[in-house]
Amino acid sequence: MVTRSLVVSAVLGLSWHTWAFSTAAAKATATSSAAAPAFTYDNTSFLLHGEPYIIVGGQMDAQRIPPAYWRDRLAKARAMGLNTIFSYVYWNLLEPEQGVWKMDEESNDIAKYFQLAQEEGLHVVLRPGPYICGEREWGGFPYWLSTIPDLVVRSYNEPYLNLSQIYLERLAEILRPLQVTEGGPLLMVQVENEFGSYNDSDHPYTEALRDILRANFDVPLYTNDGTVNWTLAGGSVPGVLAETDGSPVDGFAARDEFITDPSMLGPLLDGEYYTYNPDTWGVDNPHYTTDGDAAAVAQIVDDLEYVLSGNNSISFYMFHGGTNFALGNGALWKNYTAAFTTSYDYGAPLGEDGRTTELYFTLRDTIQKYIADPLPAPPTNVPLLSIPSVTLSAQEALFDLSFTKTTAASPLTMEELGQNYGFVLYEHQVTETAEGLLSPGDRARDRVIVYVNGVRSGVIDSTYEYPNNISVSLVPGDNLRLLVENLGRVDYWSLESGLANHILDPYKGIVGNVTVGTSVLQDWVISSIPLDQAPSPALSNSSAAVGAGPIFYVGSFTLGSNFTHASQLDTFIAVPGGVKGIIWVNGFNLGRYWTIGPQQSLYLPGTVLRAGQSNEIVVLELEPDSNTLTARGEAERVWGNNPDPDYGE
Ligand SMILES: *[C@@H]1O[C@H](CO)[C@@H](O)[C@H](O)[C@H]1NC(C)=O
Ligand SMILES: *[C@@H]1O[C@H](CO)[C@@H](O)[C@H](O)[C@H]1NC(C)=O
Ligand SMILES: *[C@@H]1O[C@H](CO)[C@@H](O)[C@H](O)[C@H]1NC(C)=O
Ligand SMILES: *[C@@H]1O[C@H](CO)[C@@H](O)[C@H](O)[C@H]1NC(C)=O
Ligand SMILES: *[C@@H]1O[C@H](CO)[C@@H](O)[C@H](O)[C@H]1NC(C)=O
Ligand SMILES: *[C@@H]1O[C@H](CO)[C@@H](O)[C@H](O)[C@H]1NC(C)=O
Ligand SMILES: *[C@@H]1O[C@H](CO)[C@@H](O)[C@H](O)[C@H]1NC(C)=O
Ligand SMILES: *[C@@H]1O[C@H](CO)[C@@H](O)[C@H](O)[C@H]1NC(C)=O
Ligand SMILES: *[C@@H]1O[C@H](CO)[C@@H](O)[C@H](O)[C@H]1NC(C)=O
Ligand SMILES: *[C@@H]1O[C@H](CO)[C@@H](O)[C@H](O)[C@H]1NC(C)=O
Numbered sequence: 001m002v003t004r005s006l007v008v009s010a011v012l013g014l015s016w017h018t019w020a021f022s023t024a025a026a027k028a029t030a031t032s033s034a035a036a037p038a039f040t041y042d043n044t045s046f047l048l049h050g051e052p053y054i055i056v057g058g059q060m061d062a063q064r065i066p067p068a069y070w071r072d073r074l075a076k077a078r079a080m081g082l083n084t085i086f087s088y089v090y091w092n093l094l095e096p097e098q099g100v101w102k103m104d105e106e107s108n109d110i111a112k113y114f115q116l117a118q119e120e121g122l123h124v125v126l127r128p129g130p131y132i133c134g135e136r137e138w139g140g141f142p143y144w145l146s147t148i149p150d151l152v153v154r155s156y157n158e159p160y161l162n163l164s165q166i167y168l169e170r171l172a173e174i175l176r177p178l179q180v181t182e183g184g185p186l187l188m189v190q191v192e193n194e195f196g197s198y199n200d201s202d203h204p205y206t207e208a209l210r211d212i213l214r215a216n217f218d219v220p221l222y223t224n225d226g227t228v229n230w231t232l233a234g235g236s237v238p239g240v241l242a243e244t245d246g247s248p249v250d251g252f253a254a255r256d257e258f259i260t261d262p263s264m265l266g267p268l269l270d271g272e273y274y275t276y277n278p279d280t281w282g283v284d285n286p287h288y289t290t291d292g293d294a295a296a297v298a299q300i301v302d303d304l305e306y307v308l309s310g311n312n313s314i315s316f317y318m319f320h321g322g323t324n325f326a327l328g329n330g331a332l333w334k335n336y337t338a339a340f341t342t343s344y345d346y347g348a349p350l351g352e353d354g355r356t357t358e359l360y361f362t363l364r365d366t367i368q369k370y371i372a373d374p375l376p377a378p379p380t381n382v383p384l385l386s387i388p389s390v391t392l393s394a395q396e397a398l399f400d401l402s403f404t405k406t407t408a409a410s411p412l413t414m415e416e417l418g419q420n421y422g423f424v425l426y427e428h429q430v431t432e433t434a435e436g437l438l439s440p441g442d443r444a445r446d447r448v449i450v451y452v453n454g455v456r457s458g459v460i461d462s463t464y465e466y467p468n469n470i471s472v473s474l475v476p477g478d479n480l481r482l483l484v485e486n487l488g489r490v491d492y493w494s495l496e497s498g499l500a501n502h503i504l505d506p507y508k509g510i511v512g513n514v515t516v517g518t519s520v521l522q523d524w525v526i527s528s529i530p531l532d533q534a535p536s537p538a539l540s541n542s543s544a545a546v547g548a549g550p551i552f553y554v555g556s557f558t559l560g561s562n563f564t565h566a567s568q569l570d571t572f573i574a575v576p577g578g579v580k581g582i583i584w585v586n587g588f589n590l591g592r593y594w595t596i597g598p599q600q601s602l603y604l605p606g607t608v609l610r611a612g613q614s615n616e617i618v619v620l621e622l623e624p625d626s627n628t629l630t631a632r633g634e635a636e637r638v639w640g641n642n643p644d645p646d647y648g649e
Contacts, residue, residue, distance in 0.1 A: 038180040039187045039219055041241065041266040046313065048123075048180070048187075054311060055187075055269060056367060057084035057125065058319025061134065062113035063093055064344055065322045067106045068566060068607040069354055070113050072379075073320050074120040076350055079378040080360055081367030084123040084187065086271070086315045087113065088132040090328075091167050092142040096420065098163075103174060110171070114178045118185035124178075125315070127190040128171055130164040130209075135278045135340045136330045138489035138506050139193075143420045146506050153503060154198055156205040165212050172216035181218045188220050189213055190271075194245070196225040196235025197494045198503070206237045223264075224271035227254040234495075239263045245272035248307045248314065270307060272317035275300065275359065276347025279598050280331075280338040281463060281487075283647075287598040287639035289347040290359050297359060301366050308370045316363075320354070321346035323603050326532075326589035327421045327582075330491030333502040336465040337446045339487040341599040342591030352603050353570050353637070355381040385571040385606065387633025392553035392575075392619055394627045399425070399481070399549045401535075403527040411441060411510035411524055414486060422530040423485050424509040428521050430478040436517025438470045441510035446487035449622065453479050454548050456623070459646040463487070468647060472516055480521070483549070483622075484509050534587035535618055550581070551624040554616065555631065561612030569606025571633035579623040579645055583631070586615055597641035601634050 036050030045052040058077055065073055077085060087110070094108055095101055102108050114124050131154050132140040145151055151159040178184030191210050195202075206223070213221055224243050225235035227250040236242040242264040244251030252268045259265060276296075277288035290296045307314040321344035329340040345352040349360035356378055368375055403425070406417060414424050440448045444462040450470050451457065458470040474480060486509075490502035514521045535552055563569055573583055575593055583590045583602055586609065590602040609615050617631050623646070 041220065043265060044267055045311070046187075046267050052311070054308070055084045055123075055125075055313035055315065056082050056308070057086050057313070057315030058082045058349075059086040059088075059272070059315055059317045060320045061088045061090070061322065062110055063088075063090045063107060064324065064328075065320070066605040066607045067109065067112070069605065071116050071120065072567070073350065073354055074117050074122060075376075076354070076356065076360075076379060077319055078120050078122055079376045080319070080349060080364045081371060081375050082122065082316075082319060084125055084315070085117050085319075086125045086127060086317075088127045088134050088136075088140065088193075089129065089171060090132065090134075090136055090140045091128075091130050092137060092140055092420075093328075094171070095142055095167060098142075098144050101170060103170065111174045111178060114175065114185055118178075123180070123185045123187045125188045125190070126175060126186055127193065128168060129193060130167055132193050133492050134193075134330070135344065136324075136491055137328055137421065139330065139491040139503065141506075143415060143489070143506070144418075146415045147418075154192075154195070154205070155202055156208060161205075161208055161212075164209070168212050169216060176217065179217060179219050186219060188222055189217050191221050191223050191237055191240055192235070194225050194231070194235060195223070196231035196233065197496075198234075200230050200234030200495060202234075203237070206235070210237050210240055222269070222271070227251040229254070229258045232258045236261070236264050241266045243269040243271045245270060245317070246274065248273060248303050248312070252310075252312065267313060268310075269313040269315070271315050273303065273307075273314050275316050275318060275349060278321070278344060278346055279341045281341055281594050281596055281599075282338070283596045283641050283644050285598055285641070287345070287347075289345075291347075291357070297362055300359070301362060304363065304366050308367070316349070318344070318346040318348040320350035321348045321352060323352055323591065325591050327486075327488070327591065329488040329591075331446070331488040332492055333490050333499055335499065337462040337487055339446070339463060342593070342602055343599045353384065353572070354567065382565065382567045382570070384635040384637075385569050385633055386635040387557055387571055387573075389630045389632045390555045390557045390617060392555035392617060392629040392631055394546065394551045394624065395554045396535075396552045397545070397548050397550070398529070398552065398620065403529050406526045406528075408524055408526060409522050410513055412526055413507045413511055414484075414509035414528075415507055417509070417526065417528045419509075419528045419530050420532065421486055422528075422532065423483055425527040425529055426482040426484065426510055426514070427525040427527070428480045428514070428523065430474045430480060430521075431476055431523075432519065433475050434516040434519035434521065435473045436471055436519075438472050439515045440482055440484065441512040441514060445484065445508045445511060447485045449483040449485075451479075451481040451483070451549060454481075456549070461646065464647060474516060481549070482510070482514065485622075531582065531589075531620070534584045534589065535620070546624050546627060550620055550622045553619045553621060553624075553629045556614045556616045558614045559609060559611050563606075563611045566606035566609075569609040569611065571604050571606075571635065572601035572637045573604045573617070573631055574601040574634055574638075575619055575621075575629055575631050577626065577629050578619065578621050581619055581621040584618040586610065595642045596644045598639045600638050600640055604633065
């Protein structure tokens with residue numbers, strides 16, 4: 001299974017000034033000569049085949065990158081001077097429904113990703129969760145865990161641990177042959193993820209996870225936690241190397257001070273050194289980047305120098321963030337929903353489009369100071385494609401399509417409908433007069449578009465701490481529709497936040513009853529609209545009428561054929577006249593757009609496009625006001641914010 005190509009040794013003729021930079025090639029000889037364990041550590045150093053090994057790592061999750069670009073991104077990591085890739089694994093994509101495994105899908109082929117990493121001269125560190133945070137939908141948990149009676153995630157709970165065990169065993173089956181003990185690139189496996197900030201006292205849970213991982217992997221385990229005593233105390237596990245994240249200065253000091261159990265001690269690793277920040281949707285929210293921020297860059301360089309000059313280890317979070325394709329983003333609850341954008345650019349050294357940034361070269365120069373041999377030449381950036389305006393015509397009203405419908409006296413949640421992501425439409429035929437403030441269950445989960453007799457009355461949007469108050473006046477015969485969007489389940493909650501723990505309350509759609517004034521509305525027709533399949537390209541040509549709710553727009557463009565590599569077709573798709581919606585290109589879901597920003601265009605990987613042929617764009621616009629929209633491919637990415645047409649008066 002592990003292919004060792006000659007290319008590997010050619011790429012890897014490097015060694016560090018002060019410490020061995022072990023390579024696949026070096027390893028091949030070392031394994032035969034020494035009895036030293038493949039990868040271990042003493043009090044101060046990681047040891048690869050007995051030689052000190054400094055991890056110069058970077059996080060890059062396979063499942064946020066088009067598989068056809070995995071090798072490109074890995075090679076660029078290597079050329080920046082990284083020797084190790086850290087990757088989370090998103091359980092919800094591997095097992096989207098209980099017992100339904102999608103391990104074989106190209107985008108979930110973690111083993112392939114690790115093999116490519118090895119071929120590119122990199123080691124890997126596995127961060128399998130089951131909870132990974134990562135600004136992913138519900139921290140990577142599959143939605144269906146929320147439907148299992150008595151199951152409590154992230155705790156010593158039998159139903160949860162049983163299912164976690166099944167997942168981890170399935171994953172290990174595939175990844176075990178790629179451990180360094182077997183000649184593969186896998187060095188270490190993380191236990192849970194920053195558990196100490198979630199619960200300071202559930203040690204039986206993390207110990208159970210440790211035991212599951214120990215039974216399935218031969219390489220060392222580690223934990224990664226915040227840099228204060230209570231998080232380290234809560235997250236560290238006996239017998240497992242305890243590491244920190246955030247500032248390496250604070251983290252290493254905290255590790256030295258607060259971790260005293262010798263079975264948790266070893267070399268220092270900053271397991272998540274933040275290169276910047278993820279973005280959240282919001283009229284006032286910026287795109288985070290170090291571009292033009294000399295002070296931020298200087299701090300990063302200082303921190304990196306601090307780590308490397310001390311012979312310690314680091315992993316950049318993120319080296320390359322990638323994209324939350326297909327509604328994969330998570331959210332935070334802060335008395336309002338802070339939903340992460342489709343882009344997970346993160347201000348990382350390698351941009352969302354896989355192009356190197358200034359930060360990339362700054363970090364490369366810094367790392368190079370610690371390496372005797374010159375790093376491989378970084379690739380030049382391939383220009384992005386510009387696609388002139390494409391006219392999209394209104395083709396089909398969302399509410400005219402047929403979805404799975406359920407009738408119920410009171411609303412059912414998205415999870416009760418057996419639905420993972422997307423939208424739920426709740427429809428009520430009014431039989432009794434009702435007037436007053438409309439309350440969509442216990443709160444908006446997360447964004448509710450209200451229609452009376454097909455006319456939009458307003459939006460109740462939980463991304464605001466004080467969502468709009470929508471009052472309606474209903475008389476018998478009226479039709480009320482509530483289109484409820486899951487903006488991403490909450491992926492992180494901290495014990496000290498003082499806020500409700502939405503990790504334990506991930507439910508979407510409507511929870512509780514809908515009331516108008518003092519009336520409880522009973523009898524609903526509920527449609528599941530997961531949009532997990534691309535809408536059919538053969539949408540009927542009914543020229544949907546504007547004003548009747550969301551509309552699918554369709555258009556196409558033909559590309560020339562003089563392209564030699566998919567990256568020449570990479571672009572950013574903007575729908576300048578759109579308010580909020582989803583874009584598919586050739587059936588591939590690029591994710592959500594939203595005029596409020598900061599993201600104003602969606603990354604379209606060239607791998608999705610067909611050179612020399614016609615390419616189809618489908619846009620679901622939630623708030624259409626015209627028979628046509630335009631889309632264009634931008635060769636120059638623009639970030640920014642616009643006012644929210646749906647908030648306030
Ligand atoms: C490693 O650290 C432990 C605990 O701090 C100490 O007892 C032991 O002597 C150290 N080992 C070496 C080789 O320094
Ligand atoms: C968990 O797994 C064990 C061992 O397979 C089994 O005996 C037990 O019934 C399971 N518990 C639940 C709640 O699924
Ligand atoms: C933390 O874990 C303990 C032990 O399982 C549990 O009693 C407690 O409710 C948990 N706390 C939170 C906030 O989940
Ligand atoms: C850190 O926390 C642990 C566990 O709560 C406690 O025993 C210890 O005294 C604390 N250490 C310091 C230095 O505060
Ligand atoms: C780092 O390792 C090198 C080589 O072993 C050694 O010469 C140097 O003193 C070490 N530096 C520190 C700060 O430990
Ligand atoms: C959130 O709301 C609660 C209850 O109204 C309040 O106690 C808390 O301070 C608020 N927290 C933030 C971060 O606004
Ligand atoms: C909705 O009403 C509440 C309670 O009266 C108020 O605090 C809030 O500001 C209102 N929201 C808006 C957007 O006006
Ligand atoms: C919803 O309303 C019905 C009828 O008034 C009531 O029986 C039911 O308990 C309510 N459900 C909730 C969650 O309040
Ligand atoms: C849809 O109708 C328009 C106007 O009648 C026509 O130009 C277009 O070709 C039709 N598209 C499809 C896919 O049938
Ligand atoms: C393809 O041909 C067009 C038209 O001649 C030209 O503008 C474009 O630069 C070419 N693209 C590539 C990648 O060569």
